[in-house]
Amino acid sequence: MKYLAKAFVIFSFIFIASCGDKKDVEPSLSDDLGYDVEYTDETILIEDASAILALDTVSQTYTFDATKFQEEPANGEVILVAGEAMRKVSSVQKSGDKYIIQTQDAALTDVIKNGTIAWEITPEWENVASVRMGSRKVASPEGFTANGIEFSISSGGIDHKVRIEPTLTDGKISSCNFKMQMVKKVGGSATVAFTAEGTAKLPKQKTKITIKDGKLETFNANNEGISSDITLSLGAAGGKSGEHSLKMPGVALSIPIRFIPTPSGPIPMPIPMSIDIGIQFVSQLTIPDIQSSATAESKLSLTADAGFEYKGTTVETSAKIGKDEITDGTFDSAANLGQPIDVQFGIAFPRVGLNIAGQEVAYVHTGFTTGSSLYWGPLCKSGYVKLLVEGGYALKVLGQTIAEEKKVFAESQKVAKSENCQ
Numbered sequence: 001m002k003y004l005a006k007a008f009v010i011f012s013f014i015f016i017a018s019c020g021d022k023k024d025v026e027p028s029l030s031d032d033l034g035y036d037v038e039y040t041d042e043t044i045l046i047e048d049a050s051a052i053l054a055l056d057t058v059s060q061t062y063t064f065d066a067t068k069f070q071e072e073p074a075n076g077e078v079i080l081v082a083g084e085a086m087r088k089v090s091s092v093q094k095s096g097d098k099y100i101i102q103t104q105d106a107a108l109t110d111v112i113k114n115g116t117i118a119w120e121i122t123p124e125w126e127n128v129a130s131v132r133m134g135s136r137k138v139a140s141p142e143g144f145t146a147n148g149i150e151f152s153i154s155s156g157g158i159d160h161k162v163r164i165e166p167t168l169t170d171g172k173i174s175s176c177n178f179k180m181q182m183v184k185k186v187g188g189s190a191t192v193a194f195t196a197e198g199t200a201k202l203p204k205q206k207t208k209i210t211i212k213d214g215k216l217e218t219f220n221a222n223n224e225g226i227s228s229d230i231t232l233s234l235g236a237a238g239g240k241s242g243e244h245s246l247k248m249p250g251v252a253l254s255i256p257i258r259f260i261p262t263p264s265g266p267i268p269m270p271i272p273m274s275i276d277i278g279i280q281f282v283s284q285l286t287i288p289d290i291q292s293s294a295t296a297e298s299k300l301s302l303t304a305d306a307g308f309e310y311k312g313t314t315v316e317t318s319a320k321i322g323k324d325e326i327t328d329g330t331f332d333s334a335a336n337l338g339q340p341i342d343v344q345f346g347i348a349f350p351r352v353g354l355n356i357a358g359q360e361v362a363y364v365h366t367g368f369t370t371g372s373s374l375y376w377g378p379l380c381k382s383g384y385v386k387l388l389v390e391g392g393y394a395l396k397v398l399g400q401t402i403a404e405e406k407k408v409f410a411e412s413q414k415v416a417k418s419e420n421c422q
Contacts, residue, residue: 035269037115040214042077044069045270049084053098062087064099073099078106082270083258086111086357108271108356109214109399118208121257123275123352124173125149125166125202128253149253159183162251162279167199175201180347182281191237194283194345196368198230203305203352203364205275209398216398221362222307222318223352226389232370233297236285236343252276252353271356278351278365288339296343296372298385298414299328306364306409308393315393315402319409324387326414331383333374344371348390356397364391364409380421386413 039045051068055061062085066072073079073089079101080086087103088110094100130137133153148165161181166173179197203223210218257273287294303322308315335341351365370385392406 033118033120035115035117037112037117037211040078040111040113043080043111044073044077045080045082047082047268049081051081052084060087060103062101062103064101066094066097066099069099073101078110079103080111080270081272082268083256083272086272105359105397106357107397107399108209109211109216111271112211113214114212116208116210117271119257120204120206121275122172122174122204123202123255123277125164125176126173127255128277129256129274130254132252132254133250153251157184159185160251160281164253169201175199178349180279180281180349182283182345191287192235192283192285192343194232194234194281194347196230196232196347196349198228200230200350200366201225201227202277202350203227205352205354206307207354211399214399216310216395216400217312219310219361219395219398220307221309221354221393222305223364223391224305226304226306226350226352226364226366227302228350228366228368229299229301230347230368231297231299232345232347232368232385233295234343234345234370234372235293235295236287237290237293251279252351253279254355272358274355276351276353276355276360278348278353278363280348280351280365281346283345284342285344286340286342288335288341292333292335292339292341294333294341294343294372294374296331296345296370296383296385297329298326298368298370300368300385300387301325301327302366302387302389302410304366304389304410306389306391308362308391310395310398310400313402315395315405317391317407317409319389321389321410324410324412326385326387326412329370329383329385329414329416331372331381331416333372333381335374338376340373340375342371342373344369346370359397360394361397362391362393364389378420379418381418382416382421384413384415386411388412 046068051065054063078088086106088106090102090104092101150163153160163179165177167175169175177199182194184192203225206222208220255275257269302324306319333341346369348365348367353363354361367388372383374381388411389409394404
């Protein structure tokens with residue numbers, strides 16, 4: 001079905017992801033929240049997701065059921081499969097009752113000529129639909145239990161274990177207890193183990209997008225109520241000498257926005273969007289020999305609000321830090337005479353990102369790092385722990401080509417050194 005420029009689809013909504021009985025959702029609406037758009041002449045809206053028969057994710061070639069179209073798509077038109085895909089047509093091949101269509105990324109301004117989309121979303125753990133590691137899907141809802149999310153992934157000789165247990169806060173499952181571990185093994189034995197455990201609360205995300213005459217006019221994305229209490233610990237013992245740099249591919253737990261609850265009932269969300277909750281481990285180790293070892297443990301607490309606002313040509317940032325505390329830190333290291341050792345470990349969680357049509361628009365995360373080291377001349381043992389709130393944006397999917405940027409909203413660090421350190 002092809003929608004002409006004067007075809008309006010008007011919804012008024014706020015999306016609050018439900019964790020239990022859908023009848024328990026009680027959205028609170030205000031005048032500036034809703035979905036009120038005029039589609040472009042080039043937009044082809046298909047409401048039936050079964051129209052997509054196959055997808056090659058490498059070449060972004062889609063195979064569609066041709067019977068779902070009123071006429072053959074033309075190059076430059078955008079196919080919007082409600083809630084599933086938004087792709088611009090590069091080329092079309094007809095094969096029986098199928099269209100094999102080579103596609104490219106589409107901007108929201110390719111689909112919407114005029115309109116406003118605004119929401120307040122508090123994502124909840126139980127609505128996680130999938131888990132991705134990099135671009136690879138590694139788990140689906142069938143892998144989750146009613147009591148939590150648990151999965152293990154092995155990559156590059158490193159075992160990763162993630163456990164998230166949702167907890168009820170103010171009637172919603174937007175908080176969780178978590179434990180995440182990263183283990184490197186040599187010869188079947190664990191030589192490095194990094195663990196992060198604690199509690200986290202997902203923030204309320206307030207977003208507003210305004211498009212006028214096919215151009216982005218405003219974009220506001222704010223996250224309110226970012227909160228983490230976390231204990232970091234690491235233990236490293238030499239099992240293989242040398243330097244090691246370990247990086248876990250980004251993990252994202254995807255919470256799709258498929259329906260918009262309203263007082264009169266849920267309404268489908270046509271634009272494919274999701275809130276992605278990210279997890280990222282990074283580490284750097286210098287372990288000279290089998291006699292070397294390092295340990296560290298730290299406790300951190302952080303609350304903050306942070307976001308971005310686009311005003312025609314520039315993006316402004318805003319943040320309010322409620323609390324940033326480093327309440328504990330113990331570090332130790334040992335090595336043979338003259339041998340240095342340096343072990344650093346970091347985790348970004350939760351990383352709350354807004355994804356539109358497969359492209360991340362903006363994100364905010366809380367990051368925590370800790371490290372332990374030993375150097376000679378004279379002997380110096382030291383350790384540190386650092387926390388930060390960081391965010392970034394890339395507005396390509398909103399029709400803007402301004403450079404991607406990131407912003408550190410808050411940063412705090414605690415360092416402990418022996419008396420001989422220079």
